[in-house]
Amino acid sequence: MSSENGQGDGAAGGVPPEQLALIRESVRKAKAPRAKPRTWRGAELAERLPVARVVVDKGVLHLDRYFDYAVPRDLDEQAQPGVRVRVRFGAGGHRVRGGRREGGGLVDGFLVERVAESDYAGPLAALAQVVSPEQVLDPELLGLARAVADRYAGSLADVLQLAVPPRSARAESRPSPEPAPPPPAPGPGPWERYSRGPAFLDALATAGAPRAVWNALPGPEWADALAHAVAATLSSGRGALVVVPDGRTLARVDAALTALLGPGGHAVLTAEAGPEKRYREWLAVRRGSVRAVVGTRAAMFAPVRNLGLVAIWDDGDSSHSEPRAPQPHAREVLLLRAAHSGCAFLLGAWGCTVEAAQLVENGWALPLVADREQARRAAPLVRTVQDTDLARDEAARAARLPSLAWQAAREGLAKGPVLVQVPRRGYVPRLACERCRTPARCRHCAGPVQAGADGSLRCGWCGRQEPAWHCTECGAFRLRAQVVGARRTAEELGRAFPAVPVRTSGREQVLDTVPGTPALVVSTPGAEPVAEGGYAAALLLDGWTMLGRPDLRAGEEALRRWIAAAALVRDQQAGGTVVVVAEPTLQPVQALVRWDPVGFAVRERTERAELGFPPVSRMASVTGPPDAVDAFLAAVELPGDAQVLGPVLLPLSPPGSPRRTGAPPPGEQWERALVRVPHGSGAALAAALKTAQAARTAKPARASAETVWVRVDPPDIG
Structure with missing residues (x-):
C-alpha cells in the first residue's frame, strides 16, 4: 500500500516531484484571497x-x-x-x-x-x-539650492523661489527653438592685451576649467572680452553663464554677444523682462535649446546644460547681493557652482575686491592682469587736490570747485564731455579727526567711533567706550562731525559754465549713453553714462564723504566707484584727465593715482587678516529688539571658536521712512550683534544659527512675536 501510494503521489501522473511542488504553491496562491490595492x-x-x-x-x-x-x-x-x-x-x-x-x-x-x-x-x-x-527642478539645481540654503542659514524653499521663476502657462505651451551648433573657437581678440589672456581662452576652447580673477583695463573692450570667453566655451560643446550687476551693463554684454554669436545665440535673464518672457527664456535654457546665458543676479541659478563657464562682472556692486531671504551673493553662488560642477570661473572688474584678492591669495584662482606699462597707457592721467583748498580759492567759488578741477573741466570741455561724479545723499553721520579728517576708529576692532547722546564716545561695532581717543595718523585729540550729502549740483555748474549744456544721471533718471559733444554730465556713483568716444575729463568730487563712511569697506568701495568712473575717460595719449578731490596721502587715493586696485585689495586683505575680519573670517549679524537678540544669543550653540561683538544699538529710523528688510521699524529701537568665526568654521556657524532660528520659529506665536533677523556674510557691517 505504501508503495502504491508513493507511486501515486510521485509518478502516477507523470509529474516530477519538484514541478509538483510548484503546482501546489500556485494552487495555494490562487485559492488565497487577493490583496486589496493600496x-x-x-x-x-x-x-x-x-x-x-x-x-x-x-x-x-x-x-x-x-x-x-x-x-x-x-x-x-x-x-x-x-x-x-x-x-x-x-x-x-x-x-x-x-x-x-x-x-x-x-x-x-x-x-x-x-x-x-x-x-x-x-x-x-x-x-x-x-x-x-x-x-x-533637476538634481543639479536642487543640490545647488540646498548648498546655498545651508551656506546662508536659510530654507530650501526660499532659495527655490529665487532659482525657479514663476510659471507661465503660455510660455510653457510654446516649443523652444532648436539648439544651434557650437560656434567656431574665436580668436584672442581683446584678450591679447593680457599676458595670460590667450592661454585662458585656449583652455576654455579645449574643454578646460581655468579659474581666474581678471583685472580689466579701462575702456569699453571688457564686454567684448566676456563675449569671447563665452564663445570659446560654446565652441567646446559646453554652456556658459555671465552675471552682471544692472540693466545698463547687461545691454552692453548682450550687444557684444549678439555681434559675436548672432541673434538667438544666447538668452537674457532679468527680472525686468516680465514674467512670461523671463520664463520663456528660462525654459529655453532648461530644455537645452540655448547654452549661453547673460543676466542680472536673477540669472545666477540659471539651469545651463553641461555648464562650462560661470563669470561675474564687478562683484563689488551691491546689486549682486539678493535682498530676499536668505540673501545670497551672486559671487558666492557662482563659486559654489564652479566647485560642484567643476566648470571654469571668471571674476572680472576694473577694480578688485578683497574677496577677489582672497581667491588669488589662497590659490583657488589665478590673476589675469595686464603688465604695468599696458595699464598705464590705457588709463587716464589722475591728479589729486584737497577740498580744503576750496576755502582759499577765490577764483573757483562760483562753481565751488578747486582751481585744478576748474582748469581740468574747462580744458576737457574744449575736446568733449566732462563727467562730474557727486556722492549721493544720505550717508549716516560720522566722526573724523579735526586736523587730518581720518575717520575715527575703535582701537579694539577698527569699528567706527560714534558719539552718544551724553557726548561719550563708543564703538559702533563692539560697543566699547573710547574715552581717550586720539588720531592714529597725526596724533590729534579733537574730532569733527563730517557733513553728509552732495555739495555740488547741476544748477551751480550751469551757472559756472553758462554756455555748456548740463545733463544729470541719478536716482530719478539714469542715462545709458551721452553724445561725444562738449557737455557737463553730473552723475551719482554707479549711474555714470557711457560717452561716445569716452569722456575728455572727469571730476570726482567730495571724496571724503565716501572715504569717511563708518564701514569696513569704505576705502574699497570709494576706490571701486572712482575707478569705474575713470575707466570711462579717454587714455593719457588722448588727453584724458581725472581730478579726484580727496586727501592725496590716503591709500585709496594713491591706488587710483597709480591705477593699482589689485595692490590696494592685497593690502586691505592683509589689514583685515590682522583684525580677523572678512574675508579671512566668516561673520553673521543678529538684529532685532534688544530682548529678542539677547534671548537668541543665549539660546544659540555657537562653535567654540566664535566671537560675539556687541550687541550695539542701531540708529533710529526717522518716522515715515521706508521699511527695509532686516531694518527696525521707524521709531523702534533695535540692536545688532556680530558673530565672527575663522573661515573653516563658517559651515558650523551657519548650522548653529539656522538651528536656533528654527527652534525659535517653531514656538507658539506669543513666544516668537519679536522678530530676529539673521544674516550670514552681511555686505555692510558698518
Whole structure:
C-alpha cells in the first residue's frame, strides 16, 4: 500500500516531484484571497513608487525638510521628479508645530523624488494636483539650492523661489527653438592685451576649467572680452553663464554677444523682462535649446546644460547681493557652482575686491592682469587736490570747485564731455579727526567711533567706550562731525559754465549713453553714462564723504566707484584727465593715482587678516529688539571658536521712512550683534544659527512675536 501510494503521489501522473511542488504553491496562491490595492480615502495609489517626496513652499526654517505624499494612480505618469505640484499641507498625517495637527490648505511645491516606502508611520495625504508636467527642478539645481540654503542659514524653499521663476502657462505651451551648433573657437581678440589672456581662452576652447580673477583695463573692450570667453566655451560643446550687476551693463554684454554669436545665440535673464518672457527664456535654457546665458543676479541659478563657464562682472556692486531671504551673493553662488560642477570661473572688474584678492591669495584662482606699462597707457592721467583748498580759492567759488578741477573741466570741455561724479545723499553721520579728517576708529576692532547722546564716545561695532581717543595718523585729540550729502549740483555748474549744456544721471533718471559733444554730465556713483568716444575729463568730487563712511569697506568701495568712473575717460595719449578731490596721502587715493586696485585689495586683505575680519573670517549679524537678540544669543550653540561683538544699538529710523528688510521699524529701537568665526568654521556657524532660528520659529506665536533677523556674510557691517 505504501508503495502504491508513493507511486501515486510521485509518478502516477507523470509529474516530477519538484514541478509538483510548484503546482501546489500556485494552487495555494490562487485559492488565497487577493490583496486589496493600496488606496487613500477610496483613491487607488500608484503601484510603483507610490510615495512622493515634496519640498513645500513654506520658507520657515523649522519646516525645511521633505514631506511625503501618496501618489494617486491617475497622477502616476504626470508626477515625475522635478514637476510643480500642489498639496494639502498640515493634513492627512503631517504633524507640525510641536505635534499638533493643522488644517491643510493647498500650497505649491516641487516633487523631488519618488520612493517605494515612507519613513512616516502614519497615513499620508495624497498629491492634490500636478500643476504642470514640465520638469523644472533637476538634481543639479536642487543640490545647488540646498548648498546655498545651508551656506546662508536659510530654507530650501526660499532659495527655490529665487532659482525657479514663476510659471507661465503660455510660455510653457510654446516649443523652444532648436539648439544651434557650437560656434567656431574665436580668436584672442581683446584678450591679447593680457599676458595670460590667450592661454585662458585656449583652455576654455579645449574643454578646460581655468579659474581666474581678471583685472580689466579701462575702456569699453571688457564686454567684448566676456563675449569671447563665452564663445570659446560654446565652441567646446559646453554652456556658459555671465552675471552682471544692472540693466545698463547687461545691454552692453548682450550687444557684444549678439555681434559675436548672432541673434538667438544666447538668452537674457532679468527680472525686468516680465514674467512670461523671463520664463520663456528660462525654459529655453532648461530644455537645452540655448547654452549661453547673460543676466542680472536673477540669472545666477540659471539651469545651463553641461555648464562650462560661470563669470561675474564687478562683484563689488551691491546689486549682486539678493535682498530676499536668505540673501545670497551672486559671487558666492557662482563659486559654489564652479566647485560642484567643476566648470571654469571668471571674476572680472576694473577694480578688485578683497574677496577677489582672497581667491588669488589662497590659490583657488589665478590673476589675469595686464603688465604695468599696458595699464598705464590705457588709463587716464589722475591728479589729486584737497577740498580744503576750496576755502582759499577765490577764483573757483562760483562753481565751488578747486582751481585744478576748474582748469581740468574747462580744458576737457574744449575736446568733449566732462563727467562730474557727486556722492549721493544720505550717508549716516560720522566722526573724523579735526586736523587730518581720518575717520575715527575703535582701537579694539577698527569699528567706527560714534558719539552718544551724553557726548561719550563708543564703538559702533563692539560697543566699547573710547574715552581717550586720539588720531592714529597725526596724533590729534579733537574730532569733527563730517557733513553728509552732495555739495555740488547741476544748477551751480550751469551757472559756472553758462554756455555748456548740463545733463544729470541719478536716482530719478539714469542715462545709458551721452553724445561725444562738449557737455557737463553730473552723475551719482554707479549711474555714470557711457560717452561716445569716452569722456575728455572727469571730476570726482567730495571724496571724503565716501572715504569717511563708518564701514569696513569704505576705502574699497570709494576706490571701486572712482575707478569705474575713470575707466570711462579717454587714455593719457588722448588727453584724458581725472581730478579726484580727496586727501592725496590716503591709500585709496594713491591706488587710483597709480591705477593699482589689485595692490590696494592685497593690502586691505592683509589689514583685515590682522583684525580677523572678512574675508579671512566668516561673520553673521543678529538684529532685532534688544530682548529678542539677547534671548537668541543665549539660546544659540555657537562653535567654540566664535566671537560675539556687541550687541550695539542701531540708529533710529526717522518716522515715515521706508521699511527695509532686516531694518527696525521707524521709531523702534533695535540692536545688532556680530558673530565672527575663522573661515573653516563658517559651515558650523551657519548650522548653529539656522538651528536656533528654527527652534525659535517653531514656538507658539506669543513666544516668537519679536522678530530676529539673521544674516550670514552681511555686505555692510558698518
